[in-house]
Amino acid sequence: MTETDHRFLSAFLRARSGLALNSDGLYLVESRLPAVCRRFGLSDPGELIAILRSGAVPEIEAAVVEAMVTQETFFFRDKAIFAQIQDIALPRLLEARAASRRLRIWSAAASTGQEAYSIAMILAGMAPSLAGWTVDILSTDLSDVALERGRLGLYTHFEVQRGLPIQLLLTHFTQAGDLWQISAALRRMVSFARVNLMDDFSGLGIFDLILCRNVLIYFDDETKRDVLERVAARLAHDGRLILGGVETPVGLTETVVACPDFKGAYSHVGCNRISRCDRDSPK
Amino acid sequence: MKHCLIVDDSAVIRKVARRILEALEFRISEAEDGAKALAVCERDMPEAVLLDWNMPVMDGYEFLGHLRRMPGGTRPKVVFCTTESNVEHIARAMQAGADEYIMKPFDKDIVAAKFQEVGLV
Known part of the structure; x- marks a missing residue:
């Protein structure tokens, strides 16, 4: 993923979910986006980012946000x-x-x-x-x-x-x-x-x-x-x-x-x- | 350091459980069936028992009955750890005097959570 793509993705996630990608952000992107690519038959995260930039496929936008936000929870946590x-x-x-x-x-x-x-x-x-x-x-x-x-x-x-x-x-x-x-x-x-x-x-x-x-x-x-x-x-x-x-x-x-x-x-x-x-x- | 007795006929399960519980700062004893576990309890009553259900010689359910009737045998917290994961088995174990119940497969988070639940960590 290029630096430009990474900056775009950071801005996209911040606007959609509030998520601020920190120093672990690149790791999260590299570990979680390939699954979204496979789900939608895309060749790589670069193609995925191009689709996000187009704003043409809301399902993919939602899937990216869901993949990137942490959903850790359990009963009676704390x-x-x-x-x-x-x-x-x-x-x-x-x-x-x-x-x-x-x-x-x-x-x-x-x-x-x-x-x-x-x-x-x-x-x-x-x-x-x-x-x-x-x-x-x-x-x-x-x-x-x-x-x-x-x-x-x-x-x-x-x-x-x-x-x-x-x-x-x-x-x-x-x-x-x-x-x-x-x-x-x-x-x-x-x-x-x-x-x-x-x-x-x-x-x-x-x-x-x-x-x-x-x-x-x-x-x-x-x-x-x-x-x-x-x-x-x-x-x-x-x-x-x-x-x-x-x-x-x-x-x-x-x-x-x-x-x-x-x-x-x-x-x-x-x-x-x-x-x-x-x-x-x-x- | 609290003493935990791991009772399971699988050496692999005992090894995995030992690693998890040693990380939680328990002193570990092991037994491969209920009869050998009772012998350990007679010598050195533990604070905790991680107990399999299905074992040769004496199963976990029978062991628990004997343990609870031994002098000092009501003291250990007993956490079943078994592949028997239906409601009937769980209810039966709790009625027999178990304190918690882990359904296999388990991981370190589950063991830690269950031992915390009964006040051991």
């Missing part, structure tokens, strides 16, 4: 975060939303849905206290392939063994040939939608809990700030935003600040306590 969601965030939100009996949760850039289903499993364990509640869990990603897998709730032998306690596998999954399928009840709790964080997503509404983890690390600082501020604008006045372990808004934006009682979570300024917040909802 146990400490899920323990705090279960023990701190959800009980307080349930108390604070007792009047409306409605809870909205967004799992952003969530690939095949394991994060959203992990939340659904936690909520299923709290079922008696959720009778009469409307709980919406939205799992979004820019990959249609990942979204379809999430909707089906079908996971491989390896996927169900990374992070998922065996008792939860027994409780919530059934065998489907060589795969495992999450129960229909949990699939009904989670909806899937295509959302590119580069685009306007204000139409999604306001959420009480947003998980946007391990995606900002692939963006440059300008994109990080832009995405963080627009995600924070979707957060309820006393909601919680959870970022990945190495991600932080510090130095990027002052829209959200760290929650002292929930490591890895952020809230609007002055809203450290879910049930004692008097700040207006963001517009």
Whole structure:
């Protein structure tokens, strides 16, 4: 691949997905694009880039973005975060939303849905206290392939063994040939939608809990700030935003600040306590 | 250093598991069937057992029953590691006192995740 092609591809990926190719970028390109070439019968990445430049084949453009973005995810990834969601965030939100009996949760850039289903499993364990509640869990990603897998709730032998306690596998999954399928009840709790964080997503509404983890690390600082501020604008006045372990808004934006009682979570300024917040909802 | 007993009739599986668990800083013992595993437990009760199901002489399920009745035998965390991957086998193992369950084939991430799940790493 020529230097010119590489520059074009970097700009293309940044515009389409926010992905900023770093020093590993060339390695990623060389390891992932040949599969896209084979899929579409193209001779080499150079021919692929020429097609991207023409803008004539949206299917190939989507396939390149899907191939280049990292879709690593697993159930209950980072146990400490899920323990705090279960023990701190959800009980307080349930108390604070007792009047409306409605809870909205967004799992952003969530690939095949394991994060959203992990939340659904936690909520299923709290079922008696959720009778009469409307709980919406939205799992979004820019990959249609990942979204379809999430909707089906079908996971491989390896996927169900990374992070998922065996008792939860027994409780919530059934065998489907060589795969495992999450129960229909949990699939009904989670909806899937295509959302590119580069685009306007204000139409999604306001959420009480947003998980946007391990995606900002692939963006440059300008994109990080832009995405963080627009995600924070979707957060309820006393909601919680959870970022990945190495991600932080510090130095990027002052829209959200760290929650002292929930490591890895952020809230609007002055809203450290879910049930004692008097700040207006963001517009 | 925690002691883990690997019980599997396949020398290859024992070797692979040993490498993974030594990297997780376990002291390793090995046994090729349930009867030999019980002898190890009598001498030096481990903190963890990585346990195959189908083995000659005494299988993993039978071993687990004997282990849990031994003095100090409720202490080890037992993680089954087997090709038996249907729901009935998993449920049976958990009812017999297993703490976690790995379906073969496995990799180091799965072993690490399961041992973390039961508080061993």
